[in-house]
Amino acid sequence: MTDGNQRVAVVSGAARGIGAAIAKRLASDGLAVAVLDLDESACGDTVAAVRDAGGRALAIGADVSDEAGVEAAVARIADELGAPTVVVNNAGITRDNLLFKMSVDDWDAVMNVHLRGAFLLTRAVQKYMVEQKWGRIVNLSSISALGNRGQVNYSAAKAGMQGLTKTLALELGPFGVTANAIAPGFIATEMTAATAERLGVSFEDFMEAAAAETPVRRVGLPADIAHTASFLISEGAGFVSGQVIYVAGGPKD
Template sequence: MRKLLNKIAVVTGAAQGIGAKIVERLLEDGATVAALDINQDKLEQSTKLLDPTGERVIPMVCDVSEGAEVKAVFEQIYEKLGRIDILVNNAGITRDTFFHKMTEVQWDTVINVNLNSMFHTCQAVIPKMRAQEYGKIVNISSTSSWGNMGQANYSASKAGVIGLTKTLAKENGSKHITVNAIAPGQIDTEMTNLLPENIKMMGLLLTPAGRMGDPSEVASVVSFLSSDDSSFVNGECICVSGGFLMP
């Protein structure tokens, strides 16, 4: 069922992993997608596979941690596509180390990409979503938002995502705008594959499902939250973790 037919979506961190699967799923659901990523080569490769014509998946290179760059890119999207119905904030990075060894650069870089980026993108769309009295915002957080060794910067950024999500949900719900978060657990992506084997095995042992998740399983929840099927779901954080976290 093409439940997002004629909808316009923006997905950040869209070149690979969870982001690429989200773009693919929204495209299958009928949406036209502006796919944003800082890595031009990977972005163009990914989007050409999904839509060789470039008519329904539009690759746009953007460093979402830079406010001026986000503003310019979103102005281009509005000029080209007319409106934005769905925003999926997926861009994220890690710079893992124990806190007593963490540098200010490692802290700031993760906060800027994972959290400050959502300030920039949400400010770019919320005024217009309020004017059109419709919008769906989905922010990708993490089970690490509840704390994880070696990830003080990442955990803080992803916890901030949940707080931002709930606040924006309260502020904009009366305008028929829903804002929700997803907290993936251990998902089989390029980022997760960089983890040491003992850390990955520990995660699997603590996951009742007994396996890693597939990016498509996160994308399916994004699909739900991006559609009118979720019209009365607002301010939630849905864990997609195979039971690893049950808050």
Template sequence: MSVAVVTGGARGIGAGVAKRLRADGHRVAVLDVDTAGAEGDAVVHCDVADEESVATAFDTVVAELGEPAIVVNNAGFARDQPLTDMSLSDWDAVVDVCLRGAFLTTRLVAPFMKAAGFGRIVNISSTSALGDPERVQYVSAKSGLNGFTKAAALELGPYGVTVNAVAPGFTVTNMTVRSAARRGRTLEEHVRITAEASPVRRAGHPEDIAHAVSFFTSEGAGYVTGQVLYVAGAPLG
């Protein structure tokens, strides 16, 4: 039984991933800035964009559960707005959580994993990394996360540590409500229209993303690293 950490794991995709990893037999620590309703073997407040907060959170995880062998960098959010209306503070806020956060956690756990000769790091990217209007900060952060994944995989691979990314497509979460509003649709309309345009004729759900994460974190995935898997109901990438 390994110790797994899921950032942003209190709700949405993160909660789905945490639930799946617990079902896979791992002891799961959920890290989030808002821990209300979070479920895990340990639930810890953490702002992944803050170096001290990350260090304190992982100290707590190690003390309560042990050194993590699995880390899922899921924390992230978007602030949809045109490029010309985007403030520097909005740019920094999104990039800091989505990209800086993954760097801070990966840098911190890499020594544990290298010493153990085993580790699984999964970064939750997005199909937005391929381009998405009025999301330039989110697109930049997620495409940067894809590059970070590949570079870290090259560096950590010799130590038995794999680094991969899962890039969800349209997935029904709390963020979907905001995406629907941006397009002037109700949530139901947005889900229906998007699902009808998908080759598989349905929307994604957190469980779909969790299945992919489960594979990447398994012992049997040791020959797969530096990959970005688009879980999007369509051929992308």
């Protein structure tokens, strides 16, 4: 592809972990990538990896829960990379606790980043998709959407991502836009390492226990999610929309 007809993707929470893996995979697929995270300077490694491999990437600092900030970020992306027609809503945080210990601030923080952030970023990008009669939306859900002790806020947010996805598929499908969700199982990232630390166990033991409960007998890697996102964003996935794909090493209800 030349710069003139190259697809442009926006990946939120792309400074590290799953988001970084997705950004680098999409770049290898031939897309230009806007690497969006709260701290623009933190995006440097991901952007450098894309550019070193010959791709085009732009670091963008924005709080996905801030309406004005998201609108400004997307306008900059359109100006510097081109009109974005792919959005991956990956930005997320955890504020885990049992219900009776959870503060309203912890509830709101998780909802704002996951759900409000996905809403704002998708809304800002969809006009470019509609104009071009083509688009791909991939939202990151989680197996926690099925319920997970100590994560009432995170579980609710990730379940909400699935409802958001199905509604986007209905509304935007007539304009050539697909919307799908990926629901990862245990993925070895800084976030799961932090969970292990919170629980007072080593990350190695935490991963070993998770692998033992997974039918394929291993934990997931960010690359596993990136592969799935690559498929959903591909031209060949144009008849796949409104789906939730559990990438969890085995079946989930």
